[in-house]
Amino acid sequence: MARTKNDMREAVMVAAKATVQAHGYNALSFRELAKEVGIKSASVHYHFPTKGDLGAALARRYTEEGAAYLAELLATSNDASWCMERYADIFRAALANDNRMCLCGIMSAELDDLPPEVRAEVDKFAAMNVGWLIKVLSRAKPSASEQDLQEHGMAIFAAIEGAQLVARGCQDISIYDRTIRAYRTTGLIL
Numbered sequence: 001m002a003r004t005k006n007d008m009r010e011a012v013m014v015a016a017k018a019t020v021q022a023h024g025y026n027a028l029s030f031r032e033l034a035k036e037v038g039i040k041s042a043s044v045h046y047h048f049p050t051k052g053d054l055g056a057a058l059a060r061r062y063t064e065e066g067a068a069y070l071a072e073l074l075a076t077s078n079d080a081s082w083c084m085e086r087y088a089d090i091f092r093a094a095l096a097n098d099n100r101m102c103l104c105g106i107m108s109a110e111l112d113d114l115p116p117e118v119r120a121e122v123d124k125f126a127a128m129n130v131g132w133l134i135k136v137l138s139r140a141k142p143s144a145s146e147q148d149l150q151e152h153g154m155a156i157f158a159a160i161e162g163a164q165l166v167a168r169g170c171q172d173i174s175i176y177d178r179t180i181r182a183y184r185t186t187g188l189i190l
Helices: 005-023 031-035 041-049 049-074 081-096 102-110 116-140 146-172 175-188
Strands: none
Touching: 005 031, 005 041, 005 049, 005 146, 031 041, 041 049, 049 081, 049 116, 081 116, 081 146, 081 175, 102 116, 102 146, 116 146, 146 175
């Protein structure tokens, strides 16, 4: 069965996402992706002329999909605690999926090695997450200042990404679970 160009592009994106989440941006190899997908390396280059183009496309899609899911959560419930629980579950799900990391979180760890177009997309992911967290926090703390909400949102985002990173490094998802519980107990997370 012949595959369309869109099918091949999608297969490259899926394989590349799994590679980055498991091994980081620096592990991306057009030759290895081509072998995994069953196409020639030149076909990968057809869809993504450079590694930076591929990395930016991955981060952009990850951000768009994440934003859509988070918007759905806000539309589903006005309960800030419920939204926050679902948010933490997203990061846990990556760990449960073969000890993977948040795509943009692992890319952030390699920031010095990222081309500018990838950095820009990773920054958009962080901004989208903090923006969403601000919306959730404003539901629970309607009288909080914009600066307080911004700082709290960034603290939550950084803390959850950090919990995921440490749990992954220890290959122990229970570390993530205990850390998230501690964040709730101390009031960092609603």
